[in-house]
Amino acid sequence: MSKLIPIIGLEIHVELKTKSKMFCSCANGPFTAAPNTAVCEICLAHPGTLPVPNREAIISTMKIAKALGCSVNQRCKFDRKHYFYPDLPKGYQISQYDQPIGEHGEIDLTFDREDNQRTLAKIGVTRVHLEEDTATLTHDDSGNTLVDFNRAGVPLVEIVSEPDVETALEAKTYCQELQLIFRYLGVSTADMEKGQMRCEANVSLQEEGSYIKKDGAIQAKAGHTLHPKVEVKNINSFRAVEKAIEYEIKRQNDLIAAGETWRQETRGWDESKQATVHQRFKETAADYRYFPEPDIPPFEPVKLAPDISLPELPLSKRARFVEEYGFSLADAFMLTADKDWANYTEAVMSELHGWLHSLPETKTCEVSPLGGIRGRFCKPAKELARLAGGWLTTKLVGAMNERKIDIRILKIKPENFAELISLIYAERVNSTNAQKILIEMLDSGVDLDPSHVMEEKGYGQIRDDAALAAVVDEIVVNYPKQVADFKAGKEPVIKFLIGMAMKATEGSADPIMLEKMLREKLKN
Ligand SMILES: [Zn+2]
Known part of the structure; x- marks a missing residue:
């Protein structure tokens, strides 16, 4: 048998955070209001009511479509x-069938991450359309089902991918990238655990060479038959996206290996069983009896919002962080994974670059088209970015996590964090003491100047001649044997003596000055 290729298409639903619902003026706050209070005749579908489309929701959907590289249809x-x-x-649900807002886009996941060389694909986006969310059903212990209509009529955007996804990891990365795009656009909080963003995966396995991709689906080549696809629902986290797809690939693989066949079906991811379970046999489009909504006239999206400007999206921001500042790709990924972190990083780096620009060693660096130093091609800038990247993504994040401090409430101003980095870069403070300064800055609850902390606590490097001379004298007195050995020609002993001197100053002495003075002293 030829090789089996997983064919995965993803359907993502995301709730828009508009002020009001999709077709009525009810507040769009389904999770904060008491059950069945954020409702009116329209979203409860009383007879004779008329839906009026929400302009803000249409514009948000156009933004999503454009961000995904889709063309926005003239007429919808x-x-x-x-x-x-x-x-x-x-x-019935008011949705969009054959004239969605956006079509034919793409999400680029082909990052060449220098730390782990995984190469992912570009995933085609078939369509982006706007619809309304449904009510929430809750099943209680005594077998009753409760209905809360607060969510009914909340604007919901569906993004359908081409069947281009081939691995569970790719599916998860696709979902993560989409969430980030929604958040950068500011159109949704897109929290999967809260159901604001939901993922459904269409999974099948097909023999290599037996199919072609056409119109967002796969078709069997002449003489071949396709294995039925399975739609997996109820996926409520990124982890579940990966787990559910891994499970389904394995399950179908085993069925095919055992020579079994099955009907196209919908299965649900069961978190407690860590398995997909049968829900129902799948409807086809014909079963939904789609027809044009007679109460809403067709519309031209571009007329509603002639010029839509998009903010810088994660993909471009990452590329710019590498190009402009000289960050490693791994750091650029981490620092752009949250818009507020990206803004903080940007502010820190802008301070640091201003400072770097004034140093003689960057005079020969290439000037970027953006006006600053072109970080990627400037050695000092690159070193500074690696240093700042490491301190931001590990030391600062780590200390903040321990204290449960979120970036949105961080008291350390970007300019003060930048100053701490510049003190380390200029070797005015060593890493151990810099860490102590950082902790003081975090724990003080106010915005502290790192230079003041350094001076006040004596954390700075000791470069004072007299102070260092005193340390050198002390070492020479305390380690006569090693001193004699060194004088007799045992060169490596100098390392031991420097080590002892560093220890005596709790790591604060300038090691270069120290070595120079020690060698000078031992000459006589
Ligand atoms: Zn309503």
Whole structure:
């Protein structure tokens, strides 16, 4: 049998954080209001009510479409998608069928991460459309089902990918990148655990060479039949995306190996069983009886918002962090994974680059088109970025995590963090003492100047001639044997003596000055 290739398509739903719901003026706050209070006749689908589309929601959807490289359709319409379920008061959902807001985009996951050489693909985006969310059902212990209509009518965007995903890791990375894009755009909080962002995966395994990809699906080549696909729902975290797909690939692999066949079905990820379980056999589009929504006229999105400007998106920001500042790709990834962290980093680096610009060693560095030093090609800038990257992503993040301090409440101003980095870079303080300064800055609860802390606590490097001379005298007195050995020609002993002197100053002495003075002293 030829090799089996996993074919995975992803459907992501994301709730928009607009002021009001999709088709009525109810507040869009389904999680904060008491059950069934954020509702009106329209979202409860009373007879005779008319839906009015939310302009803000359409504009947010256009932003998502553009951010994913989709073309925004000239003319769009809403359609009714029919199915019966208690979470759907109208008996149909207002969605978009054949004229969605955006089509034919792509998410680029081909990062060449220098730390781990994994290469991921570019994933095609088939369509981006706007619809309304359904009510929330809760099943209680006595077998009753409770319905909360607060969520009914919340604007919901669906993003359908091409079946380009081939691994569970790729699927997870795709979801993470989408979440980041939603957050950068400011259109949704997109928290998977809160159900604001949901993932469904269509998974099948096909023999290599037996299919072609066409119109967002796969088709069997002549003489071949396809294995049925399985839709996996109820995936509520990034971890679950990876686990559910890994599980489903293995399950289908085993079925094929055992010569079994199955019907196209919908399965749900069961977190407690760590398995997918059968839910129902899948409807096809025809079962939904789509037809144009007669109560909402077709519309032209571009007329609603002629010029939409997008903020810098994660992919460009990462590339710029590498290019402009000289960060490693791994650090650039971590520092852009949260918009507030990215802004903080930007402020720190802008301070540091201003300072670096004034140093003689950067005079020969290439000037970036953005005006500053081109970090990637400037050795001192690159060293400084590696230093700052390490201190931001490990020392600062680590200390903040221990204290449960979020970046949004961090008291250390970017300019003061930058100053601490510059003190380390200029070797005015060693790493151990810099760490102590950082902790004081964090624990003080106010914005402290690191230079003041350094001076006040005597954390700075000792460069004072008299002070260092006193240390050297002390060492020579305390270690006569080693001194004699060195004088007799045992060169490596100098390392021991320097080590003892560093220890005597708790690591604060300038090691270069110290060595020079020690050698001078031992000459006679
Ligand atoms: Zn309403």
